[in-house]
Amino acid sequence: MEAANYPLFFIHISKTAGSSFRVAAERYFGKEHVFYDYGPKANETNPDIRTLDYEKRDRYAAGMKIVEKAKFLTGHINHPKYAPFIPAKNAITFVRDPIQQVRSHYEHFTRHHRYKRSFTEFVNEPRFKNVQYKAFQGTWPDAIGFIGLTERYNESLALINKMYSIDIQGLDINKNTEKKSSSYELSDEEIALIKKHNKEDFKLYEYALTRFERQKLAIESDTPFIRFGKTNMAASDEGKMIKGWAADYNSQSPVVIDVRVGKKKIAEIPASEYRSTANERNIHRNGFVGFSFTYPKKLKNGEQIDFFAKSSGELLLSDSIGR
Structure with a gap:
């Protein structure tokens, strides 16, 4: 390390x-x-x-x-x-x-x-x-x-x-x-x-x-330790999208996240959005560690959507569609 x-x-x-x-x-x-x-x-x-x-x-x-x-x-x-x-x-x-x-x-x-x-x-x-x-x-x-x-x-x-x-x-x-x-x-x-x-x-x-x-x-x-979690969002958005954060303290590059439904990859997103809490708490990259993803309308209610760290393959978060 x-x-x-x-x-x-x-x-x-x-x-x-x-x-x-x-x-x-x-x-x-x-x-x-x-x-x-x-x-x-x-x-x-x-x-x-x-x-x-x-x-x-x-x-x-x-x-x-x-x-x-x-x-x-x-x-x-x-x-x-x-x-x-x-x-x-x-x-x-x-x-x-x-x-x-x-x-x-x-x-x-x-x-x-x-x-x-x-x-x-x-x-x-x-x-x-x-x-x-x-x-x-x-x-x-x-x-x-x-x-x-x-x-x-x-x-x-x-x-x-x-x-x-x-x-x-x-x-x-x-x-x-x-x-x-x-x-x-x-x-x-x-x-x-x-x-x-x-x-x-x-x-x-x-x-x-x-x-x-x-x-x-x-x-x-001696492998990357990805830190992550959900961040606040409106209650009306629950089940329709996700907001979160992810960071690798050993890299100044944003964590890249693979979004999957089952075994199918449906998106790739960087954790590079600004989060004020991350900036105020001196967490990483001046607060630019956030990500958000709106669930595709073609997905059915109840389907599980998973978010993986591309670099390590670790499952970070899971959510289910609920419109």
């Missing part, structure tokens, strides 16, 4: 092995090249960020200072905050089984933040709901450079090192030493409550499991 330009941007989601990764990154890059942003009151927050962003409220100046000096940026911050300064391909995060993440988050708050309420009250508080999903804040998940899995931390770290041509070593810190097993045991009622209040986190985690295998295959075989 092609090495990334610095800085790397690690989105540290609470209780997903982020502390181990950030400390290991500091040892690799050196303290002077690692910038932290954990808010204006945190001792870890870089002085330049505290002064320029939080005191002078000049995020542009803070961002330019990061680009100038940092090789690694991290904090409990969402992706859009620094997206204008750092390409999405350089963004890294870890996600975790929401059941374990929520319980671990609660235990952390009781130990380190003097949280006195019950676990049920914790789960019901809005600020603790879908915290993993909130870290993306409108960025298409597939645009993030690498999404690791806490449960497969060492494997994730090896893939990160290969993808970005770095050599961060594994560490194991900030764990609950009072926990007797590797995972928390919760009652059926507690699990049901977590599922009720963290639906977006569960969707994200299921997506990340599939995405991990796709990206692992691409990294290990």
Whole structure:
């Protein structure tokens, strides 16, 4: 894989092995090249960020200072905050089984933040709901450079090192030493409550499991990893057309998409349309990664239409005609 330009941007989601990764990154890059942003009151927050962003409220100046000096940026911050300064391909995060993440988050708050309420009250508080999903804040998940899995931390770290041509070593810190097993045991009622209040986190985690295998295959075989997804369109257009995006971060050429019905190819389209979200989130090609396709009238209702990446033959999206 092609090495990334610095800085790397690690989105540290609470209780997903982020502390181990950030400390290991500091040892690799050196303290002077690692910038932290954990808010204006945190001792870890870089002085330049505290002064320029939080005191002078000049995020542009803070961002330019990061680009100038940092090789690694991290904090409990969402992706859009620094997206204008750092390409999405350089963004890294870890996600975790929401059941374990929520319980671990609660235990952390009781130990380190003097949280006195019950676990049920914790789960019901809005600020603790879908915290993993909130870290993306409108960025298409597939645009993030690498999404690791806490449960497969060492494997994730090896893939990160290969993808970005770095050599961060594994560490194991900030764990609950009072926990007797590797995972928390919760009652059926507690699990049901977590599922009720963290639906977006569960969707994200299921997506990340599939995405991990796709990206692992691409990294290990040194083949293109095509990122893709649907984009917003009018409800009245559903079943009549599709709008989406696709990008290959290792190429400045648009991804070419083969459109097929069954085994028959009916069109070939480039993902080269402008998408404002892609531009705002610094995803690729200044936002020119979109595609749209209106379904031919000769196709019958219920017929399936498939969209493949021409370069790899990978099935990206499927839809069905429904006028």
